[in-house]
Amino acid sequence: MSVAQHQALVLAGVCLAGSVFLGILALSSRRTWFGIFAAFNLFLGAVLFGAQVVFGFSGWRSEVMAALLSELPPVLLISWVCLAQAGGLHRRTGALPAEAAAQRPRLRAVLRSAPLFLLLGWGFAAVVGLVWPSPAMQAYAPAPSQFVLFKWSISTVEGFYAGLAALVFAVASRSSAATIALRLKNVAFSIALFCLSAIAVESAIVAGVRLWGTDESRREIVQALLILEVYLAATCFVALALGLALRYTPVIAATFLRQLHTSWLPAQERFESLKWRAVTSGQARGAIKASHHIVEAANLRGFSQADTERALTTIQLVATMKDPSAERARITPEAARELYDLQERILDNDALASKISWASDWDSRIRDANTVKSEPLHDALKAALDLIDNREEQAEMQIRPLWYHLVAVSAADMGLLSPAMIHTRLGQQPEYIVAYEAYHAAKASVRSRTLYDR
C-alpha cells in the first residue's frame, strides 16, 4: 500500500464514521436538510477514498481523476453552506440568510457566488489535470509545476469560501440576540468550516513543497502536513456533527405566529376599528347615549376603571354587531366567536401572552400597558356574545359581574336587545335588580342635568 493509499484509507475511515453518525441523526427528530446532505456527502467521500485504496492508480491521469473526485464532497458542502448563509435556499427550505449576510449585501452576493466559483475552480483543475497529468496521489514524489496549478485552482477557492463561511458563523456566535444553544451551534460550525479552510491551505502548501522542496525536507514536511490533515479532518467532522446535534426549538412556533398575523390581529383590528368608527360617526344606534348612562351608573356604584371600560366596550360591541352595516365589515357573532377563541389560544401560550403588548397611548413609553388579557375587548367579546345569544326560554343561573348586568339593562333600554328576553334570562338575579336601579337612577340624573343645563 502506497503512502497515498494509506492516507486515503484513514480519510475513508473518518468519512465513514462521520456519515454513520450523521445518518443516525438524519433518522432522528434532529433531522435537517443540511444534515441529510452532509451525511450523503461524507458517505460519497468514504466511497471515493475507499475506491482509491482498493483499485489503486494505473497512471497519472487516473491519479488526477481520483484527486478530482475526492474534492467533490468538500466543494458541494461548502457550496451548500455559503448558499444557506446567503439565504439562497430560501424558496426550498423557507430559511433566512445569516444576520451578518443580511446586513451586508456585498458579502451576501459573494456567498451566493460560491457554487459558481467552486465548480469553475474544480472544472479548471480538471482541464489542467487531464491535459497535463501529474502524480496527484503520490504524496512524497516531486511534482511538476502543472501539479501546483492543478491543486491551487481548487484549494484557493475552497479555502477562501470555507474561511468566509467560518467567519460568518463566528460573527453569528457572538450575537447577543441568539440563545446559548444557537451560539454554541454557530461556534461548532465555525470550527468545522475553519478546519475545511485549513485543509485547503495545507493541501496548497503540500503542492508547493512537492514542487520547490528539496529531497530531504520534502518528505519530512509533507508527512507532518498529512498528519495535520487527518487531525483537521477529524476535528471538522466532530464539530460538524456537534453543530447538527445541537438543536434549538423556538418558544413560539412560526406557524402559530403566522396565525396571529393573518387571523388574530386583522380580526382584532377590524372589531376595534369598526367599533370606533360606528361610535365616532354616530352610526351605532344608541351606543353613545347608553355610554353616558353607563358611565354615570358606574360612578354611582363605584365601579373600577377596568369594569367601566369593559361595560362600555360591551355596549359598543352589541350596538356594532346589531348595526346593519356590521355584516358588510364581517363583524358578525361568528367572527366574534372566532376572535374570542383565538384570544383564548394566545392566553394559553404564556410566553406569547406575556409578550404581546402595546402602549395605551402614543406618548406613553410603557408598552405593557395593554395586553390581550388586560384589553377590555377580551371580556367584552364574551359578554356581548352571551347577550346577543337568543336564549329566551330559561332563566340563567350563572353568576355574572355587575357591569355585565348594567350593559344588559342598558342594551334593553336602548332597544338593542329584546327587554323581555333580558328580563326572562337575568331578571331573577339580585345583581340585575341592583344594576337596573343604578342605571335608571343614572339615566334620571343625566336627564335632569341636561334639562338644568338647557
Place this chain on the structure above:
Amino acid sequence: MLGETSGARLPNMIFNRARALVSSLRNLSASRSSEPARPMLSAEQFQEELVLLGLSGKEYGPEEYAEALGAYLGISIAVHVIPDLQYPELSHRLASSGRMGEIRYSEELGIAVIIVPGSLPSLVSVLTVLHELGHLAAGDLLIEPGGGLGNTTPENSGKDAFATVRIEHGKRLAQGFPFAHENLREREANMRASYALTAGCLGSLSPYALKMHDVL
C-alpha cells in the same frame, strides 16, 4: 327636436370614444411600466428588512420603528396624535370615510407626517401608525399620481404574484417594487403592520430572528 338630440349625441360619442382611447392608452403605459410580478411580503422578508433597520431580535415600539425607518430612508418622520376634543371634525371625517389615519409625504423636503386621532383604541392607533409607516417602507408613496393601476381588481399572475410599478427615484426599504394595485398596497401595509407589531413585542423570542442564527 330630433335634429337637436342627434346633434348633441355626436360630440358626446366622439368625447366618449376619445375618453376610452385615453383610458386604454393609460392602461397600456401602466402595464408597460409594470415590473415582473411578485408575491405579498412574507414574515421572512420582513425579518430581513428589520436587519437593515438594526431592529432584528430587539424589542421595539412604533416610535423606534419610525425612527429607524426615517434614519434608513434619510427622511424625518413625525407622528401627530390629534386631540379629538379640539378637532372633532377630523375624527368624524376619518370615521365616515372608513380610514383611521393619514400620511402626508414630501420627497423634496424629506418629510413624512402621520396623523391619527387620539380617540382611536390603543391597538388600532398602533396598527394605524405602523400601517402608514409600512407604505413608506414599501415605497408606495413614491408612485406618481396615476402611476399605478388604481383600485382595479388585481390579476394573480400565478404563484400568488401580482404586478408591480417600477420606481426610479427615492429610497425604499422593501426589496421589490410597490404593487400596481392600490388594494394590494393596502393589504401589504396591513401585513407589515402586523409583522412589525409582533416582532417588536417578541424581540429575541421571535422565531424569525432566531432563524437568522440557525441557517443550517
